[in-house]
Amino acid sequence: DGGITQSPKYLFRKEGQNVTLSCEQNLNHDAMYWYRQDPGQGLRLIYYSQIVNDFQKGDIAEGYSVSREKKESFPLTVTSAQKNPTAFYLCASTEREPNTGELFFGEGSRLTVL
């Protein structure tokens, strides 16, 4: 079955630690996205990538980093510079022209900082 797999589903982190969230897709989509969602809030774009080896900052990129070495993979690192990292993180993908198609989402990763 085609889809997007995010791992881990739940993650706990101590303050000051970096953590990497995995996102893998087998839909052969060019574009991939990372969103953050806080309770009662909509989705805010962290980073996106429209092609391998290229990515762009979204609205709230500070304290995060990404890589896009393979078409299928778009991992997100939450660094210690991110002051309030506790949130629900969603990875998504779409064909390169997102305004003609839907976003396919993974099941999300819930990060809690202890």
Added chain:
Amino acid sequence: QKEVEQNSGPLSVPEGAIASLNCTYSDRGSQSFFWYRQYSGKSPELIMFIYSNGDKEDGRFTAQLNKASQYVSLLIRDSQPSDSATYLCAVDQKLVFGTGTRLLVSP
């Protein structure tokens, strides 16, 4: 001014009624509009998209777009308790999302 605005709700409707969800956007050049449904703790799923002015119907759902007034709405006919969720409006490339409207359908 936020790029995409939605009333956070909750919007409460009785079972069988029509639920009307609204979204306004700031960029007059926006071309594509999407409605996603998100159940609590789950990821969003696409319900409908609309590109042209007017109405687009799919089963119990109707999306309405008015580019002159810069709003898009979603009507849910014969609302069911299973429709209780948060509905997110998304606009254009990079898919800028509104904060979502929580819908509660009571039996």
